[in-house]
Amino acid sequence: MDKHIVLAAIAMAWSYHVAARITINIACSNFPPYYYVEDGACVRGRALDKIRQLNEKQKKYVFKLYVTSPARKTVDFQNRKFDMSLYSNINWGWDKSTVFASCIFYTNHEVFIARKDQVADNSAYFDDIATKRIVAINGFHYAFAHFNADREYLLKNFSIELTNTHQGNIMAVLLRRADVAIVTKSFLDDWRREHPDLSPDLVESKKYDQTYQFTAVVRKDSMLTKSEIDTLLGCDQR
Template identity: 35%
Template sequence: MAMFSAAIMLAAAPVFANETEITVGVYHFPPIASVDDNGEPTGLLGDLLQELEQANPTVSFRVFHTSPKRRYLDFEAGLYDVIFFESPGWGWTKRNVDISRPILADEELYVALKKPGRDDSFFDDLEQRSIVAISGYHYGFTGYETDNSVLEQKFNIEFSDSHSRNIKLIKADRPSVAEVAIVSHSYLQRHLTRHPEDWDELLVSKKPDQRYQLSIIARKGGTASADEMLRLLAPLVDNGRYRHLVENWGLQLPAGFLTGFEAP
């Protein structure tokens, strides 16, 4: 009985014994994460940080607003401690980082305007299409290259900072500007829920540009390790709150996540 009680006390012990502030890097990546006009995180990340603070009273989070292209420089400069929902293959594996197991899954799809005779083969040769994409994002069709000047040499590509703008460009039917946009599945589903008329306007690829599993990236030797972040998340996994938040934003957990989750 004494051993059982000790195990319960260990499981309930706070991850950080003292008050700890963790700075989280955030860039515009809807619906997974973004920052509003007041500097507050929104999307899945905004909800998750609130829940993490409630479940872990010794921890608070401060948001550092970065950008898709600047996030690596800001991390190297020590301006934030961790960043949620990143694929290790998006430029992180060669850096001095600590990477958690995957905690989220999504995919990106090609989107074009529906026209008579146009089908999924329209996306077969993107080098022949005018493309609109988000600057700093990693895409499968580019080989995950993010240097705009390199991409402009190979593709007829325009860069923006918004899925919403990219979809509007597609609907404007200006082939010289944008014939194909790349949009995340989760964002597209939320867009179509709000604008059901676009079901008849947009052609969506059957094959994704990429599928990705997203992790927490932490600085080695920093304020919080990847394992410590997973231990902060564990109560929300155990009580079902994390799954609820993920599904509420139209996102998915990695296959086997719930059955295989064990806090480090």
């Protein structure tokens, strides 16, 4: 048989194989260190490594990224732009009648940070966050705000500036433009390693704003089932 015919047949079979896989779109919004969005693209982060693993573990689904933002995420989900949110939690503004949560596959925390010279020996400094000038991420759900991510609510009830980056929020505290920032603990640990000269100027709270119990949040009418995603995430036996 002509080798060109063989190659064409292989290509067609591969195309059919890929096309036959069910696409599951996963939301990617800037959420370091899990997702880093730069210039409208999801470029890196721990979640991308996890998604590669999901694709390598099976051949039924192909998991792809859909870039959105924390503030736009709910509307994009309602408009069926994506099917799943990874490193998420069903209590973060989801309509529970339309989604289900996987098992918990990872745990992390959010901490408050301030300049060390502001806190000094005041162990109660972080007890009343509402009296401080706060910087936080627009669209995030925070325990101190009763998980209400509505921008107008936050601006009305707190002295708060809503931004798009943890890095910028840390710098706002260091430059005294804010008293307190709320930062993902894993991001803060990475930042401290990368900035050993600045790290001693910061102190983090011993209490957490919240403990993340990370799951996948999946559209109920997608083809992906809870047992399948639990198995793929490796937490179904825990």
